[in-house]
Amino acid sequence: MADVAFSGPHGPKPRRILNPRNIMLYGTLIVVTMYYLVPLYVMVVTSLKGMPEIRMGNIFSPPLEVTFEPWVKAWSEACTGLNCDGLSRGFWNSVTITIPSVLVSIAIASINGYALANWRFKGANVFFTILIFGAFIPYQVMIYPIVIMLREMGLYTKLSGLVIVHSIFGMPILTLLFRNYFTSLPEELFKAARVDGAGFWGIYFRIMLPMSLPIFVVAIILQVTGIWNDFLFGVIYTKPDLYPMTVQLNNIVNSVQGVKEYNVNMAATLLTGLVPLFIYFVSGKLFVRGVAAGAVKG
Amino acid sequence: MHSVEIKNLDLAFGATKVLQDLNLTIARGEFLVLLGSSGCGKSTLLNCIAGLLEVSEGQIFINGDNVTWAEPSERGIGMVFQSYALYPQMTVEGNLSFGLRNSGMAKSEIASRVARAAEILQIEPLLKRKPAALSGGQRQRVAIGRALVRDVDVFLFDEPLSNLDAKLRADLRVEIKRLHQQLENTMIYVTHDQIEAMTLADRIAIMKGGQIMQLGTPDEIYSQPRNLYVADFIGSPSMNFIPGTMSGGTASIHGISIPMGSTVRDGAVTVGIRPEHIATGDLAPIAPVQAEATVELVEPMGADTLILTSIGGTRAHVRMDGLAKVVPGDVIPIGLDPARVSLFDPKTEIRL
Known part of the structure; x- marks a missing residue:
């Protein structure tokens, strides 16, 4: 085979690396990447500088003397309103808000989606329409009625109240997400399970759940980032002791007393952003796993 | 006692009537095939029998019990789906035992049933594998096994072989037939493949528009289609339909007289002749009726050769021996047998 001498074109067509298409493609990608990375770079280097160095004004230059003091201060010493124990308090508040909110909202929404997709009960379409309509109502409209509702239930300014609020507001989009995913699973699996005598919960836990890892990962990413980054509900439905990290960050950055400590502000902001970033990097790979492989014809 | 009995079954999705006043009785141990083109309601009927669709009107009896309102698992049926519908996260063993575990059966009994099904279907070496690691034929065997372990009286097959390639389909078809002979339970089998229907069925129900057009062996x-639809649907290539007239018990088409010997009314008729019932070569002269046909197109298929001919101006397919040598333009002698000719009313399309 290797002895054959071809004349004319043969094998893969040679391509130049620097052709107009690649220049456009990579040029655009590089510009877009810079757009996001330059501010991040400025934040990281500023958070590692001391105040005298910041005052010199070279915001793009790397730190001459690397110091982690701003990070320590942001975490445990910075004053947020009345308390001067840094972001650590807000961090744990945010954790205790986010974990139950994410679990409750995903548990309920996945069951909603499963029921809507597979058990077409009477009124399912009306229910679904109302739920989706809810996704388009601006939050601000509902702030005050919810304050009253929480007050009447005795949950206003409590973490559990905020958890309920987050769970409810996550419901429309998550239900839509799960419904569409369960609809895309082969209907015959559901039928087979019914013939095999599995009931509503049996099918959900033993057939649907094990096949739904990708969509659960998507839902977790959505909810963790959404709830962790929430500021509005956090500031309205809790009190200073229970403020989530985002509210505390705002209080640090926007404090009007004393010197503006840019390095501490940058460190505090980065600390606040670490959790969603971590979730994204850990779970990103699970997106591409094809869990339904082998269920149907292949 | 009947194994499955369907009485006056209606099913409508909103204003669309899918099944209309359908009656069907299936004897114990019978292999019934529901045959029809897509959208004829055959799968819908199967889903109604399985209890996966709620009927709009009528009753369904299985083994004498009225199961119209019963859950699928309570009906004593096992079902095999076109896409296999194996649970991807469970091993083959898990797939086979899922239904039994749901019914709370003892572990030892489950193990023995799984072992028996695996032995019958020859899937013992696959028990610990996941469905993703199986080939199409193996997956369908596991799907059949899932119905088998339930030890039910009625098997429902929803186009089980449609996803397999031609050779595997032929192999599994034989296996399903053997399985039926071995188990002797009732099987209801939905397909759009007439070869599967003809080879497997004790009786075939041909469906169209939610109604049964003909139910028979x-x-x-094949020999006595009740109407034009059935005659056209069964057979490949399908029956030739030639307009003719009937007078005094003799049908004539383009000058060819076919003495039918029956008392069919005079007037216009549609004469139906299957391509394989037109005699050619040495057999043509000894047939009761002789005629000539002009060859227009030749399609050699190995075992036999299909030719498109013109009989007195009407196009007709003729099936010849594979060794026959004909070329377009030839005029060949053909022979017809009145016993194998069907007559239909051109208006009502019903057999005369």
Whole structure:
């Protein structure tokens, strides 16, 4: 085979690396990447500088003397309103808000989606329409009625109240997400399970759940980032002791007393952003796993 | 006692009537095939029998019990789906035992049933594998096994072989037939493949528009189609339909007289002749009726050769021996047998 001498074109067509298409493609990608990375770079280097160095004004230059003091201060010493124990308090508040909110909202929404997709009960379409309509109502409209509702239930300014609020507001989009995913699973699996005598919960836990890892990962990413980054509900439905990290960050950055400590502000902001970033990097790979492989014809 | 009995079954999705006043009785141990083109309601009927669709009107009896309102698992049925529908996260063993575990059966009993099904279907070496690691034929075997372990009286097959390639389909078809002979339970089998229907069925129900056009043995369906639809649907290539007239018990088409010997009314008729019932070569002269045909197109298929001919101006397919040498333009002698000719009313499309 290797002895054959071809004349004319043969094998893969040679391509130049620097052709107009690649220049456009990579040029655009590089510009877009810079757009996001330059501010991040400025934040990281500023958070590692001391105040005298910041005052010199070279915001793009790397730190001459690397110091982690701003990070320590942001975490445990910075004053947020009345308390001067840094972001650590807000961090744990945010954790205790986010974990139950994410679990409750995903548990309920996945069951909603499963029921809507597979058990077409009477009124399912009306229910679904109302739920989706809810996704388009601006939050601000509902702030005050919810304050009253929480007050009447005795949950206003409590973490559990905020958890309920987050769970409810996550419901429309998550239900839509799960419904569409369960609809895309082969209907015959559901039928087979019914013939095999599995009931509503049996099918959900033993057939649907094990096949739904990708969509659960998507839902977790959505909810963790959404709830962790929430500021509005956090500031309205809790009190200073229970403020989530985002509210505390705002209080640090926007404090009007004393010197503006840019390095501490940058460190505090980065600390606040670490959790969603971590979730994204850990779970990103699970997106591409094809869990339904082998269920149907292949 | 009947194994499955369907009485006056209606099913409508909103204003669309899918099944209309359908009656069907299936004897114990019978292999019934529901045959029809897509959208004829055959799968819908199967889903109604399985209890996966709620009927709009009528009753369904299985083994004498009225199961119209019963859950699928309570009906004593096992079902095999076109896409296999194996649970991807469970091993083959898990797939086979899922239904039994749901019914709370003892572990030892489950193990023995799984072992028996695996032995019958020859899937013992696969028990610990996941469905993703199986080939199409193996997956369908596991799907059949899932119905088998339930030890039910009625098996429902929803186009089980449609996803397999031609050779595997032929192999599994034989296996399903053997399985039926071995188990002797009732099987209801939905397909759009007439070869599967003819080879497997004790009786075939040909469906169209939610109604049964004809219910009969494969032989009846093939030789005495009740109407034009059935005659056209069964057979490949399908029956030739030639307009003719009837007078005094003799049908004439383009000058060819076919003495039918029956008392069919005079007037216009549609004469139906299957391509394989037109005699050619040495057999043509000894047939009761002789005629000539002009060859227009030749399609050699190995075992036999299909030719498109013109009989007195009407196009007609003729099936010849594979060794026959004909070329377009030839005029060949053909022979017809009145016993194998069907007559239909051109208006009502019903057999005369």
